[in-house]
Structures are given as C-alpha cells and as structure tokens.
Amino acid sequence: xxxxxxxxxxxxxxxxxxxxxxxxxxxxxxxxxxxxxxxxxxxxxxxxxxxxxxxxxxxxxxxxxxxxxxxxxxxxxxxxxxxxxxxxxxxxxxxxxxxxxxxxxxxxxxxxxxxxxxxxxxxxxxxxxxxxxxxxxxxxxxxxxxxxxxxxxxxxxxxxxxxxxxxxxxxxxxxxxxxxxxxxxxxxxxxxxxxxxxxxxxxxxxxxxxxxxxxxxxxxxxxxxxxxxxxxxxx
Amino acid sequence: xxxxxxxxxxxxxxxxxxxxxxxxxxxxxxxxxxxxxxxxxxxxxxxxxxxxxxxxxxxxxxxxxxxxxxxxxxxxxxxxxxxxxxxxxxxxxxxxxxxxxxxxxxxxxxxxxxxxxxxxxxxxxxxxxxxxxxxxxxxxxxxxxxxxxxxxxxxxxxxxxxxxxxxxxxxxxxxxxxxxxxxxxxxxxxxxxxxxxxxxxxxxxxxxxxxxxxxxxxxxxxxxxxxxxxxxxxx
Numbered sequence: 001x002x003x004x005x006x007x008x009x010x011x012x013x014x015x016x017x018x019x020x021x022x023x024x025x026x027x028x029x030x031x032x033x034x035x036x037x038x039x040x041x042x043x044x045x046x047x048x049x050x051x052x053x054x055x056x057x058x059x060x061x062x063x064x065x066x067x068x069x070x071x072x073x074x075x076x077x078x079x080x081x082x083x084x085x086x087x088x089x090x091x092x093x094x095x096x097x098x099x100x101x102x103x104x105x106x107x108x109x110x111x112x113x114x115x116x117x118x119x120x121x122x123x124x125x126x127x128x129x130x131x132x133x134x135x136x137x138x139x140x141x142x143x144x145x146x147x148x149x150x151x152x153x154x155x156x157x158x159x160x161x162x163x164x165x166x167x168x169x170x171x172x173x174x175x176x177x178x179x180x181x182x183x184x185x186x187x188x189x190x191x192x193x194x195x196x197x198x199x200x201x202x203x204x205x206x207x208x209x210x211x212x213x214x215x216x217x218x219x220x221x222x223x224x225x226x227x228x229x230x231x232x233x234x235x
Numbered sequence: 236x237x238x239x240x241x242x243x244x245x246x247x248x249x250x251x252x253x254x255x256x257x258x259x260x261x262x263x264x265x266x267x268x269x270x271x272x273x274x275x276x277x278x279x280x281x282x283x284x285x286x287x288x289x290x291x292x293x294x295x296x297x298x299x300x301x302x303x304x305x306x307x308x309x310x311x312x313x314x315x316x317x318x319x320x321x322x323x324x325x326x327x328x329x330x331x332x333x334x335x336x337x338x339x340x341x342x343x344x345x346x347x348x349x350x351x352x353x354x355x356x357x358x359x360x361x362x363x364x365x366x367x368x369x370x371x372x373x374x375x376x377x378x379x380x381x382x383x384x385x386x387x388x389x390x391x392x393x394x395x396x397x398x399x400x401x402x403x404x405x406x407x408x409x410x411x412x413x414x415x416x417x418x419x420x421x422x423x424x425x426x427x428x429x430x431x432x433x434x435x436x437x438x439x440x441x442x443x444x445x446x447x448x449x450x451x452x453x454x455x456x457x458x459x460x461x462x463x464x465x466x467x468x469x470x
Contacts, residue, residue, distance in 0.1 A: 034470070049383045064386025072387050081316065082381045082388070107470055143381055146317045148284045148394050151299025152307050153317070154458075156391075159383050173470075180457055180465035191457040198451065210461030216433065219449040222415055222426040223389075226445030230415035235269070235342055235408075 028116040032171070033094045034178050035106040037084035037139065042069050044125060044136045045084065052161045079103060079144070079186065085178055087138040087162065087171055088127070091116075094134060103186070107178055111169065119165050138162035140175040147189055154190030155183045176209065194219065263351040267406070268329045269413050270341040272319035272374065277304050279360060279371045280319065287396045314338060314379070314421065320413055322373040322397065322406055323362070326351075329369060338421070342413055346404065354400050373397035375410040382424055389425030390418045411444065429454065 037045065046066045053062035073082055078101055088094060097106040119125075125136045138161050145156040157179055162171045176191075183191050195202050195213065203213055222230075272280065281301045288297035308317055313336055323329060332341040354360075360371045373396050380391040392414055397406045411426075418426050430437050430448065438448055457465075 049386075053384060058384065061384045064384060068386030072381070076311075076315065080311065081379065109470070141381065141383060144316065144378070145380075145391065146307070146376065146378055146393055148376060149288060149293065149296045149299060151284075151303030156380065158381055177465055177468050177470035180462060181468050181470055184463060184466040189458060189462075191462060193455050194452040195455050196451050197453050203453075203455075206455045209457065210464060211455040211457045212461075214454040214456060216431050217429040217454050218432050218438075219452050220428050220430050220438075220441045220446040221449060222444070222446045223424060226447075227415060227424075227426060228419060229445060230412055231419040233412050233416050235344070235412035235416055 027112045027114050029091070030111045030113060030117065031090045031092065031094045031108070032111060032137075032174070033088045033097070033106055033108050033134075034085050034175065035088065035097055036078050036101070036104060037074075037086045039070065039074050041084070041086055041127075041136070042066050042073070044086075044127070045069060045073075045139060047124065048136070048139055048161055048163070049159070051163065052159065055161075077101065079182065082141065082143045085140045085142075085175060086136055087140075087166075087175055088134045089117075089137045089166065090132065090134045092132065095129075095132065104182065107174075109174065113169070117165055117169075119163075121163065121165075125163070137166040138171055138175060140179060142179050142191075144188075145190070145192065150189040152187070152189045154188045154192060155179055157191065157193035160193070173205075173209065180209075262347045262349050264326070265346045265348060265352065266325045266327065266329045266343070267346065267372075267409070268323045268332070268341055268343050268369075269320050269410065270323065270332055271313050271336070271339060272309075272321045274305065274309050276319070276321055276362075276371070277301050277308070279321075279362070280304060280308075280374060282359065283371070283374055283396055283398070284394070286398065287394065290396075312336065314417065317376065317378045320375045320377075320410060321371055322375075322401075322410055323369045324352075324372045324401065325367065325369045327367065330364075330367065339417065342409075344409065348404070352400055352404075354398075356398065356400075360398070372401040373406055373410060375414060377414050377426075379423075380425075380427065385424040387422070387424045389423045389427060390414055392426065392428035395428070408440075408444065415444075 043066055046064065046069055049064055050062060053059045075081065094108060096108060099105050119135060122135055127134050127136060140157060141159045142155045142157045144153045146153050160172060160175055180191050195206060278301055281299065281304055284299055285297060288294045329343060331343060334340050354370060357370055362369050362371060375392060376394045377390045377392045379388045381388050395407060395410055415426050430441060
C-alpha cells in the first residue's frame, strides 16, 4: 500500500513558517529529524504499518510480523534495496547524528506551532537516545526501481505514513522531499509512487510537489494461491 | 514502460502443443532457453529496449545508451536488484547451462511449429556459444519490491518484450511464468507489473494467468526538471 495518509494540499493546511514573524512571541518549537531506520526500529515500524492498515481499513491484508520485517529488511546497505527513513520529533533540540553512510546525512528542521501537539501515543513511540527523549512520528519506505528507457534507476515509494496527531503540518512533504533529494543526489531519473484515484486532495498535493499522475496505467498483481500455482509451472 | 507487447490471450493464439499428436509428422522444432543476462548481453538488451520504445511510439523518451545500461545493471547478484532473463531460441538443441547461482537454473523448453519462424533480424540477434548459434528473442527485466502489509518482498516486472516475429507463440507467458516461479521459489508474496487500461487483450491474458488488475490506483511520477528541483530542497 503506497503513500498512505498523505498530507492534504497546503491550501487546506498551510505550512508552518520556519520562523515566526518578529512581532510574534515564540510559539511551541518542534524539532524534527529524518534519519535512516535501523533494526532496533522494527517494533516501531511494525506498529506504524499496523496503524496504516487500520487507516486504510485493510487490516485483513496485514500479516507482517516483527519477525518477518527483521528477516526481510536491513539486508543491504541503504538505498541499494528496501530503505526506510524515520521521522522523529522532540520538544528539545535533537543532536545531529554521525554520518555512517557517506551517501546520506540526517536531516534536521525546526518547526514552530501556535499550540503544542498533543500526542496520545507518545509513550508507545518514544526512543531514548541517552538523556534525549525522541518520538517517532512517521516513516517512508522506498527502494530502487529501474527505467529501461532512461537506462538508469529511480526510487519507488511504497509507503509514506505520518501518525494522526502529526498530520497536516508538512511532515509528509518533508519525508517525500527527502526521498526526491536523495534520488537527485544519486543521479537517479525518477521517483514514483501510487495514489488512489478518488483521493483528490492527495493528487492535488502531489501535483503541487511536481509529480504527474499517469492516467492510463493499471497495476496487475499476482499473489496468494494464484502465485503459488507457479511453483511447479512448466514454463 | 512495463510489460510491453504482451502476448494476446490464448483464444487468439493457441499455445503450440509441446509434442504433436502421434499421427502428425514432426513439424519445425524450436528449442528455447531462459537464462540470466550477463554484461555481454548489453548490446542486445539495448537494441531490444529500443525496439520496445518504437513499438510503444515512445522513442522521444528513449535516452538509454549501452554505457548507461552497463553502469547501472549487473551491480548486484541476480534477484537482489535489477535482474534480466533472456529468452533464447535455436533450431538445434540448446545445451543446458551450468548453474552459477544456486537460486536459479536455466529453463529449457521445446516447441513444435507447423511452419518455421522467419526471423528477418536473425543476424543482429545471434549469439555464438562455441559451435551453437543461438538467437535472442526477448527479455524480461524485474527487481524486488516490498509489501509492508505482507512483511515480505515481491518482484516488480518493469519490462517484458518479445521480438515481433516471435510473438503470439507463448513466449511472453513463458517469461512471465519464469518470474512468478522464481518468486515462489524465494518465498516472495507478490509479482506486480502495469498494463495500459485500453489494452483489453493484454488484461484478459494477464487475468488468465491469475493476476488481478487493481482499478483504483494511479501512478505518480516525479521526473526531469520537477525532480531536479529537489536537489537543494530545504526538506
């Protein structure tokens, strides 16, 4: 399921300005960071995927376990295969992370809001880095795809999810932009994802981000018993 | 561009039977093999992709060069990333290939046709393996994708192409089945690809192969200048 719970178009939820006008007293700062996920994030990632399944009313299709995620993710260096960016937020400044991979540096950004965000699930999504309490607010999972016409790779965004209390604040855009920026950095030709055709707000939002929606292509999926039937196929 | 030039539904072009009825004199056998592509196949792959662009009337989008293919393909073991199966045909038996990768063994199959296939491009697509003359007839390019709901990988088929004189003979089905079989072998959850919504014959064919066409999802694509704009984005 791709790009679940996209943020609405900016017209519905204006981006908070990076710094408030000088005449406005400082509001409630929220410090954010986008970093690469690590195996220790799997319990959080599993909970986020489950929330996405609930949001999409597709829990009957949700069979992922922490174990299945552990055994299928983090098997390649980031960007070579399935890659996850984690969005973290904190009410106190988040210290920069050391760059483990030369191809990526964590992204920090500070927002200011008029009212503080009330996160009812804070305890379930808190990571403790030493004395710092950091909350996981969302994630994006993507992996390389390939265009034979361009003769080069791109990225396909499989999932983008921001927890409910953090929506409509520009975080979805921040995550998707981070993937696009990484694609440019790597000399890739495209970033692609899918959207439900009735989700007009999401489509408008993506178009404002520069994406084109391709009207004519449909996804074909071979799965379950229909796929298993090929186990002994005499191809 | 995915799944170009799919074979028509079997009703329009019945599969040739594996062996003719005993009362029929032997026709014209065609020996086929599906094997993993190697870097030495790049000149052929480049020509096949160009033919696909011509077929789709999308040559204005075709910018791949042999050099760009060389530098972006064959950088990972097969199935870990972009993977190509090559379809070869010959009028004489094709010797089995040694298995270099334990996860894949080349697939051989013999067809019998009433009339021989006239291949006007034979010279341009002939590979010489020792004394054996083998002709490249098509390819399929695919790579791993990921379902967070299943918590496991699948395969995405980016391109499937069979040269014109070899179409409507079951070779497209053979290539797609080989990918499906490999997915089952690896314990993967899905095989996906896209099809143009007006291509009713292709849709019927894929449905007969067990695929479901998802009506509601649309592809979003960020490319060209719109993607480059994220180079210095303050995400």
